[in-house]
Amino acid sequence: MKIGIVGIGALGSLWATKLKQAGHDVLAITRDHSQRSIAIALDEQAEFEIPANDLTQLSTCQTIIITVKSTQVKQAIEPLFDYLASNIPLIFLHNGMGALDQLSEQWNQHPLFLATTTQAAFKPSSQQVKHTGIGQTLIGAYRETEKLTAQLDSIIQVLDSALPKVMWHNQINDALWKKLAINCVINPMTAIYQCKNGELLQPQYQTEVDNLINECHQVMQAAGQSPSLSELSTTIKQVMLATGDNFSSMHQDIHHQRTTEIDFITGFLLKQAQRYGIEVPNHQRLFQKVKQLEE
Known part of the structure; x- marks a missing residue:
């Protein structure tokens, strides 16, 4: 599966390396869009080379996980709108509540999902991430109209196999x-x-x-x-x-x-x-x- 990760902080790096380790294609979107690849080591393993910021590739992703801070959600995601197919599920994983309420109306056509996790990660340097706490990730609908589709269920299964445990939550x-x-x-x-x-x-x-x-x-x-x-x-x-x-x-x-x-x-x-x-x-x-x- 091809998965986009927006934001390569500690959690974004953890997801990117775990998905890469599980054999999936990962596209990283960083703050500096001129970066064409990033290298990140997971714990004490060898570095993973991850393609970055080729926005034309976003339309080929099966899902996008947005892991930037709640204060950066609007700024990080708005420039990507024209590159995304309207049926791509977007999964937002950040602290706090209310960040998606600031998105412009054009995002109403996209399936939007919220996630919360007890996984913990730490970046001692820009090229290394440490998985410091095992937890679980819950995903649910931002709008009541969004349901657990077969498409989303297969995405959750992929995420769960890469970094368990990942589950759907009806009352996110x-x-x-x-x-x-x-x-x-x-x-x-x-x-x-x-x-x-x-x-x-x-x-x-x-x-x-x-x-x-x-x-x-x-x-x-x-x-x-x-x-x-x-x-x-x-x-x-x-x-x-x-x-x-x-x-x-x-x-x-x-x-x-x-x-x-x-x-x-x-x-x-x-x-x-x-x-x-x-x-x-x-x-x-x-x-x-x-x-x-x-x-």
């Missing part, structure tokens, strides 16, 4: 909200306190963590999500424990003086809170602090 919004709540607590706190995920389990952070989880829960309930407060709290704290030695992406962005995804993580939560008339002062405060750190 449930999974995205759960991931959003996790990110709304862990990402801003680790960015502000410049600490690892696991350090948030220390006693000095517990009041703040619990207040943030409580506010998340109120908004999620208003939005039709059904986890109990104790379930949500357990889930978020289990992630802190399981990823204890990791630095969150927002921590890394602030550390390296890059723009964060706060607008599509906490920013999305704040918009939903406003929509439902819910006060979320703790998330508002974190949002403002991260914005100050970005300056």
